Structures are given as structure tokens and as C-alpha cells.
Amino acid sequence: MRTMLVSAGALALAFTPAEAEVQRSAFTVHSDLGIEIAIREVINTDAARTGDPVILLHGARVPGIPSFDLDVPGGSLAADLAGEGLAVYIVDLRGYGASTRPADMSKPRAASTPLVRSGAAVRDLGAAVDAVLSRTGAGKTAILGWATGGHWAGMYAAFEPEKVSKVVFYNTLYGYSPGHPVIGRGSRVADPDNPEQFNLERFQNYRLNTAESLLPGWDRSIPIDDKAAWRDPAVAEAYVAAALSSDTTSEERDPPSFRAPSGAMLDSFLIAKGAALWDARLIEADALIIRSGNDFWSRPEDVDMLKTHLDARGFGSAEVVEIPEATHFVHLDRDERGRADFAAGVSAFLRGGAD
Numbered sequence: 001m002r003t004m005l006v007s008a009g010a011l012a013l014a015f016t017p018a019e020a021e022v023q024r025s026a027f028t029v030h031s032d033l034g035i036e037i038a039i040r041e042v043i044n045t046d047a048a049r050t051g052d053p054v055i056l057l058h059g060a061r062v063p064g065i066p067s068f069d070l071d072v073p074g075g076s077l078a079a080d081l082a083g084e085g086l087a088v089y090i091v092d093l094r095g096y097g098a099s100t101r102p103a104d105m106s107k108p109r110a111a112s113t114p115l116v117r118s119g120a121a122v123r124d125l126g127a128a129v130d131a132v133l134s135r136t137g138a139g140k141t142a143i144l145g146w147a148t149g150g151h152w153a154g155m156y157a158a159f160e161p162e163k164v165s166k167v168v169f170y171n172t173l174y175g176y177s178p179g180h181p182v183i184g185r186g187s188r189v190a191d192p193d194n195p196e197q198f199n200l201e202r203f204q205n206y207r208l209n210t211a212e213s214l215l216p217g218w219d220r221s222i223p224i225d226d227k228a229a230w231r232d233p234a235v236a237e238a239y240v241a242a243a244l245s246s247d248t249t250s251e252e253r254d255p256p257s258f259r260a261p262s263g264a265m266l267d268s269f270l271i272a273k274g275a276a277l278w279d280a281r282l283i284e285a286d287a288l289i290i291r292s293g294n295d296f297w298s299r300p301e302d303v304d305m306l307k308t309h310l311d312a313r314g315f316g317s318a319e320v321v322e323i324p325e326a327t328h329f330v331h332l333d334r335d336e337r338g339r340a341d342f343a344a345g346v347s348a349f350l351r352g353g354a355d
Contacts, residue, residue, distance in 0.1 A: 057149035060264035063097030180272035
């Protein structure tokens with residue numbers, strides 16, 4: 001068990017994805033009654049298979065394909081990992097992308113219970129894990145979770161440790177530490193009249209997300225004025241377009257917008273106040289914790305406590321990779337701005353050190 005601090009370029013030489021074309025297929029699996037979970041398989045049949053199958057899990061707002069499999073150079077972490085011989089599965093939890101949306105998401109938004117809390121999300125992830133294990137014949141799967149996806153991945157791995165071999169926590173909240181300037185007390189996520197309560201009037205039971213809402217946070221975290229020098233404009237354009245097209249109803253609204261459940265924001269608000277929604281000491285899998293230096297979601301305290309709890313197990317590995325100046329979206333930034341380091345570190349971890 002060790003901690004690694006890396007600077008840009010330190011890992012890039014290890015990452016040389018295969019050039020052959022990857023193959024994609026889509027299927028669905030049953031979760032709760034009436035809930036179908038959409039999964040995209042991304043594999044490269046020319047690459048020698050290595051490592052356990054890996055599930056890529058989106059965060060609180062944008063679903064799986066816009067997050068991990070854009071059809072532009074530098075926009076598909078899934079294709080990069082498949083090129084390294086990994087079988088990759090991109091999952092949309094209920095309420096996101098091509099998966100079943102709760103019935104209330106077909107009705108006008110309301111200041112009622114936020115939809116798709118962590119319990120439902122973890123049940124959906126469990127259904128996806130079982131389907132991937134059945135499809136591949138593997139005994140365990142690896143999971144990479146981005147932001148809230150890391151929270152869901154960690155919770156599932158704590159509940160079902162025998163099914164998970166590796167977990168990548170990518171810019172993930174962990175809790176146990178109060179105080180978060182972006183999503184904690186006194187932030188826009190808190191009720192302005194009661195900082196201890198979630199801002200239900202703002203977020204309601206689900207959110208509508210326009211194109212204009214997707215890039216400002218990314219822009220603010222890029223530490224130079226020329227955003228195009230840090231993030232390929234083609235990747236940003238594809239990200240926005242894919243997010244909007246992930247919802248078949250987006251064009252019914254003016255401006256177009258895609259729906260996302262608000263349950264993830266409520267649970268993240270609770271974690272940002274110090275709530276412990278799950279315990280990493282129950283995880284049996286090896287773990288890789290990745291944090292971007294300019295991340296606005298996770299905190300250094302999250303990394304420290306997560307590492308402390310993972311080390312307390314007395315077994316399994318727990319490593320930390322910090323990428324200086326990288327953004328929350330480092331896997332979609334330019335290679336020289338942290339993406340190559342990120343992809344190399346993730347690939348090496350998931351492949352278990354295979355050459």
C-alpha cells in the first residue's frame with residue numbers, strides 16, 4: 001500500500017493504446033420492477049484480453065456515453081481502455097440516458113422528494129455488475145466511478161465486496177469531513193433560509209440541464225485564459241451535444257435540455273456536510289484514488305480519509321494519484337493537460353500491471 005504523487009507526464013509513457021477499431025454493442029438488464037438499465041459494451045477484439053471487466057459509472061448529471069465515449073479524438077476513455085485489452089461497460093443508472101426514468105420525470109418538476117437516491121442507484125449498479133459477470137464469465141468486476149459515480153461505486157463495493165476486484169475513485173466525495181464551499185452549508189445547494197437543509201426549491205425532484213449550463217464549471221477550473229489550449233473545442237462540443245441527445249425529450253423544451261434526477265445532489269450535499277453514507281473499511285477490493293488539483297467536487301480531506309479507511313483494512317492496496325492543476329474533467333482534457341497521465345494510471349491499475 002503506497003501513495004503516489006505524480007506530475008504531468010510522469011505516467012504518459014506507460015500508456016500506448018492499441019490503434020485497432022473497437023466494437024460497441026448495447027443491451028439492457030432488469031433492476032427493480034419496471035426498471036431497465038442500459039449498458040454499452042466497448043471491446044477491442046484485436047487486443048489480448050487482460051484484467052477484469054470494468055464498469056464506467058457516470059456522475060450526478062451527465063449520463064455514461066457523453067461522459068466516457070464521445071466520437072471524437074481524445075473523447076473516449078472507454079475506447080482507450082478497450083485498446084489496452086480491457087472489456088469496458090458503460091452504465092446508465094435509472095433516470096439517466098437510455099435507462100428507464102422514474103414516472104415523475106415525465107411530469108412537471110416539483111419541490112418533492114429528489115428522485116434516485118443512493119439506494120436505488122446502488123441496486124441498479126448491482127444489476128449491471130451481475131449482468132457483466134454473466135456476460136463475461138468473470139468472477140469479479142472492476143468499477144471506475146467519476147464524482148458521484150465514485151460514491152455509488154464505493155457504496156456498492158462495501159455492500160457486495162465479493163463481486164468487486166478493483167475500484168477507481170475519480171474526484172470522489174467521501175464524507176466524514178464537514179465544510180465544502182461548492183456544495184456544502186451556505187452553498188447554492190443549501191436552502192438559503194436554512195443552511196442545514198437541501199435547497200429543494202432550486203433542485204426539485206429532477207433538474208433540467210441546458211447546453212449553457214454544462215461548461216462554466218469546467219471553464220472556471222481551467223487555470224489559463226485560453227480554454228482551447230487546455231480542452232479541445234471538438235471534445236467540448238461533442239460533450240454538450242451528446243448530453244443533450246441523451247434525453248429523447250430535450251428538443252421539446254426551449255432551450256433544449258436534458259433531465260437528471262436530483263437525488264444525487266441531495267446525497268452529495270449530505271456528504272459535503274460530513275455525513276458518512278458508507279464505510280470504505282468494508283471494501284475488499286484494491287483501490288486507486290485519483291484527484292485533480294483543480295477539482296471543485298472532491299476535497300483533499302476526502303482523499304485523506306478515504307485512504308486512511310482503506311489502509312485500516314490491513315489488506316488490499318490503496319494508492320493515491322494526484323494530478324497537479326488538472327480539472328474535474330481531466331479525462332476529457334488534452335493529453336498534455338493531464339489526460340495522458342490519468343489514462344495511463346487507470347489503465348495500469350485496471351490491468352494489474354500487465355505490459
